[in-house]
Amino acid sequence: MRLPMWGMSVEHAAVPGRLRVRIAGLQGDDAACRSLEEAVKATGLFDRASARARTGSLIAEFTRQVPHETALDRLRSAVEAMAPLRESVPAKQPADGRRPDGRQPPASKPTRAGTADGSALRFSRGSLAEIERRFETDLKAGLSGEVARNRLKQHGPNALPEGQAASPLQLFMKQFESLPVVLLAGSAVVSVATGGVADAVATMAVVVVNGVLGYVTEGQAERTIRRLIDTSEQSCTLLRDGVECVLPARTIVPGDIMLLRPGHHVAADARLIAAKGLLIDESALTGESVPVMKYPGDDAPDARVLSALSNMVFAGTIVTAGSALAVVVATGADTQIAAIQHLADAAERPRAPVEQDLDDIGRRLVGLSLAACGVFFGVGWLRGYSVSVMLKDALALAVAAVPEGLPTVATTTMARGIRRMEKSGILIRRLDVVESLGALQTLCLDKTGTLTANTMAVAAVIAGSTRYDVERGRLVPAGGDGDGDALRALMEVMILNNEAQIDPVSGAVDPASSSATERALLQLALDCGEDISGLRAARPFTRFIEREDGRRYTTTVHEDAGGRFVTVKGSPAEVLSLCERHRDEAGLRPLTSADRTRIMATNDALASMPARVLAFASGAAGADPDDTQGLVWHGIAAMIDPLRPGSKDFIAALHRAGIATTLITGDQMATAQAVAEQLDLGQGAPIRVIDAGDLAALDPALLSRLATQAHAFARVSPQQKLAIVRAIQDSGRVVGMTGDGVNDGPALKAADVGIAMGQSGTNLARDVANVVIADDRLPTLVSAIAQGRTVYRNIRRSLEYLVTTNLSEIMVSIVEAVHGPGELETPMELLWINLVTDILPGLGLAMAEPDADVMDVPPRDGNGHIIPGRDATRMGIDASLIAAAALATHFRGLAQYGPGPQTRGMTFNTLVMSQLLYTLGAQRFEKGGGDDMQRLFANRTLDAALVGAIALQVLPFSVPWLRRLLGIAPMRLGDLAFSLAAAAVPVGFALARHALDAGPDRRGKEA
DSSP states (O other), X not given: OOEEETTEEEEEOOSTXXXXXXXXXXXXXXHHHHHHHHHHHHTSSEEEEEEETXXXXXXXXXXXXXXXHHHHHHHHHHHHHTSOXXXXXXXXXXXXXXXXXXXXXXXXXXXXXXXXOHHHHXXXXXXXXXXXXXXXXXXXXXXXXXXXXXXXXXXXXXXXXXXXXXXXXXXXXXXXXXXXXXXXXXXXXXXXXTTXXXXXXXXXXXXXXXXXXXXXXXXHHHHHHHHXXXXXXXXXXXXXXXXXXXXXXXXXXXXXXXXXXXXXBOOSEEEEEEEXXXXXXOHXXXXXXXXXXXXXXXXXXXXXXXXGOTTEEOTTOEEEEEEEXXXXXXXXXXXXXXXXXXXXXXXXXXXXXXXXXXXXHHHHHHHHHHHHHHHHHHHHHHHTOOHHHHHHHHHHHHHHHSOTHHHHHHHHHHHHHHHHHHHTTEEESSHHHHHHHHTOOEEEEEIIIIIBOSSOEEEEEEETTEEXXXXXXXXXXXXXXXXXXXXXXXXXXXXXXXXXXXXXXXXXXXXXXXXXXXXXXXXXXXXXXOOHHXXXXXXXXXXXXXXXXXXXXXXXXXXXXXXXXXXXXXXXXHHHHTEEXXXXXXXEEEOOHHHHHHHHHHHHXXXXXXXXXXXXXXXXXXXXXXXXXXXXXXXXXXXXXXXXXXXXXXXXXXXXXXXXXXXXXXXXXXXXXXXXXXXXXXXXXXXXXXXXXXXXXXXXXXXXXXXXXXXXXXXXXXXXXXXXHHXXXXXXXOEEEXXXXXXXXXXXXXXXXXXXXXXXXXXXXXXXXXXXXXXOOTTHHHHHHHHHHHHHHHHHHHXXXXXXXXXXXXXXXXXXXXXXXXXXXXXXXXXXXXXXXXXXXXXHHHTOOOOTTTTSSOOOXXXXXXXXXXXXXXXXXXXXXXXXXXHHHHHHHHHHHOSSHHHHHHHHXXXXXXXXXXXXXXXXXXXXXXXXXXXXXXXXXXXXXXXXXXXXXXXXXXXXXXXXXXTOOOOOHHHHHHHHXXXXXXXHHHHHHHHHXXXXXXXXXXX
């Protein structure tokens, strides 16, 4: 039966070690057949590949023990490497250009193509002689010093283009861009125009204080993040004038000859001249956790992904093993890492949800203010008021309509959130990002270096016939007591055939020595108490033979009292083919066919974890160590890139909070599947993994649906990560992206919340992210999300309070204006209310501690408004009650004193006190959560704010010049009693309503 998959179908897979597949587009194309054969062989898995143009089929032969699924995965990689370069999937927008949630998408900018752009493809082909002529260099001696200096002037330093950081002035001016702040500034201008200089000064003071607070908070966060960015000067080893020299990486020019050794950072894109056992860690560029083997060659496959360009090395990667000589073909802005940086620069982050919500509220308040002014002008015109009187009273209405405390409350709340998060190791670049964290609906997770440690650790070993699992650095036999002799023999080979070293000072494994794989093996031996230095001294090695293409194992030659012997470490299938005996409980005995089958079945089971599996053997040294046969099989070790501590609990906490999770990795599908299962990304459902090779042909609308349904994406390039993030955003969701590598940069920049690792992250990742986890501990992000949700809830409660009280002021002002001349409250009265007695209670509401259920409920609906319709109705009723209380006092004053300071003082006091007391009803109570009277005063910050605001309210009646400024007069005792009684009515109504709402829940609970 044919199985359709990624442009090819399996025709025959019944014979172990052999596959026949049919490939679309291959029939009749002899050149494509030859290129495909080379691409298949270059994967390193297949012994033979034969493509037939007549039938369009390919026959591939490989080691019998390799599972067909693994072989098919490698074949698919080779086939896709032959495909044309695919562009990122464009984001499909609705006809009006808005997303389904109503938010404006980022502006479209051109992006630079491909994970492997034209220069990388061009220089990977052709002979070295052509490269030598193209760059006018000498592959044996390198460039001369004079030529190198001239080229440095021509091409410039080998450095990535630096993004232009915002200047302090730009950062400060950015604080004044929100619409509520613009409204305040506008009202100040109107005040000056109508002679209210004091009003204007007071309003602008609030605007400036708000801007300074935001500037200081964001500036501190930016400086903290900048301190994490590595600014150290890298060096490289070059051949200049035939002499090996170490020079600053900035001085490399095209045509230079680089020498690469373990631990070296590759400083420029280069074509390999010669290599010996070269392994390159390309995880920062591709996201693949396993180092890639590189080797020179003139006919590299027509690959479109970086890891498939086996004869090229790229800037930003690290040599983990082996050595090489390479000619530089691209530096600085022409490198692959620069192409990804360009893509990140072109990406644009959407506006924060709270920013758009506040602007929306601002627009509504502007409309309300204009409508109120229009009503007043109409009434004034009918009554024949002068223009100056109407302008003065209209200003009072405008002041009443604008909640001066809103920007301060929002800024202070988010700044407090930033400071709290910073204490737990979460660094936030901008104020509004705090709330965006709380609004997260989907979190896209990079695997390598984010969920995992981007290192290697031994998970299990097989010695003799016993499996040992590694638990907290100790080997625990799966059954029985194990075989001590077999384990000891395995450990000896693990130590001797190893380039990692022990630091003589600390006694720990030197983190700068050799590859992560070598260090993991030596760490296991150290944890198990082996005498590493003693064993190596007793059995010194005389020769080390690197692994290479076609020989996937390393060999070491040693001498001891018994003579010369060899150790071998590498591919289980190849090492097993060199062995004739093995050790078990009965001692040494010949390897039978059944033994070999059992060993390879164990290998396949470990590889499917997925894990990197290495085999170990040893034996007497022959005349030619390269021709090693008749060895003793000692066992195998399985190594994994372990999950970071707390990763599983972190994912579980996100799921409890209703946040969807999507794994996006450059690793193969098997790895993505295994990690997704370990983390339970499917929450009990079958894991859905999508191969990124399928994305290019998808309709954008279909991609948007699939992106919200998939649990993981595998073999993803930087462009595809960006496309996936945008596709999820196009479905109307608020999206976060975690990452640490250069390849994560574009997606980090485009996500609503880009989250980078502070310690292990690359400079580019930290530079484009707006959240940085300083200590790389993902679980701390849960508390940051909780803080973000708390910030939103508190801003919303403060906003409801401020809008309700301002609406009551508008109602009072309109009724007073319509009723008669001289009755309207003065602009300074309303300004006092909004700046003094509104801000403190608003801040008190905004400083409330997180609700107990903050991480047990789904995130808020991105399509919903910050003030839903039912809440707007309730706010209108409450505003009417506050206005009614103030007007009742106003009309009582008119009856006793007529229009003037006495009546204004009574109205002013009732309006202020009713608003202050209303804050007690504006709090959120847990339904059925206990004694509401106890909870009424549970927010100590609000209690202190109320006391402070009431104290401030006494000042105007006690200080003569302040009374004159506001235009009020002292109250008599009876007037004060009436005013306070009227002020208590609105909050009494609000508390009674809450009791009725909570009653059924409480009765149900008690029942």
